[in-house]
């Protein structure tokens with residue numbers, strides 16, 4: 001049993017003063033109140049918030065940072081970036097894959113992220129068919145102390161009715177039966193306090209529709225979340241219309257009846273009608289603003305997400321940048337730039353930062369089906385502790401503290417994080433530095 005009492009604690013709607021959070025030996029929050037037994041000393045000048053939930057990541061792509069940002073042959077695109085990513089894949093053996101993955105997870109945790117949904121498709125050793133890299137992801141997450149939903153990717157084709165390209169052979173999963181055998185193997189190795197599994201069909205390009213339906217049905221049967229890349233690129237939509245006669249979102253809406261366990265990642269070029277249908281069905285939309293900007297993907301139509309922060313999740317995706325603070329504000333800023341208005345993600349009370357924080361915590365936790373994202377009794381004790389003495393927050397009043405954090409600061413505020421009540425300090429507090 002331990003307790004934490006920060007000067008300010010985010011309790012869901014606002015920062016409250018002098019709140020004590022009690023953590024049971026099992027790593028879950030057991031009580032929240034003003035006066036509790038066994039109380040800790042107050043952490044002055046610190047704010048406790050739920051740890052961020054990063055709902056979409058490809059951790060090994062951290063190895064691309066700083067690469068592919070020059071364009072001597074003219075402008076690039078998602079597709080030219082993908083060639084660079086395949087070059088990185090060709091370089092990775094078990095050791096370098098583990099190094100980049102663990103490094104990435106450690107950087108996430110230092111930025112305040114306590115849970116990650118790792119959309120994992122690089123399954124095999126070079127030249128192999130061994131699924132050896134699946135366990136490495138779990139081991140790297142354990143070493144970094146981050147909670148993980150391993151979103152294990154089914155990957156079958158190199159395009160509509162096309163065989164895999166040589167660079168994609170290490171992603172292949174065979175038929176659904178062998179995929180489920182591997183999932184069962186992985187389930188036996190999970191640390192049930194911090195690790196879970198989710199089902200993924202990589203994209204409409206990489207999995208034939210019949211197999212998407214089969215995987216989705218089985219995910220419902222096994223009570224596992226189901227994630228899928230959706231309509232990140234116009235080319236994918238054009239090819240899908242040519243092949244199936246409908247855009248991917250419409251095809252899936254008609255074939256799957258996606259519900260609350262379904263997360264569409266990106267939905268960059270999804271039209272308003274499909275977006276409304278997905279959300280009405282309870283599905284989640286995961287936006288990855290800094291990656292979508294870096295790749296030049298485009299900006300999703302999100303007006304239907306505005307009042308639904310719990311169905312909106314955020315992801316660091318390519319990990320070109322790891323900052324939940326930037327993801328939050330760029331979700332809003334991209335919309336401001338295209339709409340020439342401010343306050344796009346405002347809630348019923350007109351507050352924007354509160355919605356963005358809800359997406360970066362609760363929305364992600366719901367998308368991954370993990371008991372995190374909120375400081376409330378029964379949830380995991382997953383927190384980020386923020387430094388209120390940092391110069392970025394100088395002169396900020398307590399009633400605009402969250403707005404200042406979301407729009408005016410970044411991960412330099414993160415003093416420490418806890419996952420299941422286990423704390424890691426990330427840097428010396430500003431006043432001691």
Ligand SMILES: [Zn+2]
Nearest residue numbers: 058119229317
């Ligand atoms: Zn992705």
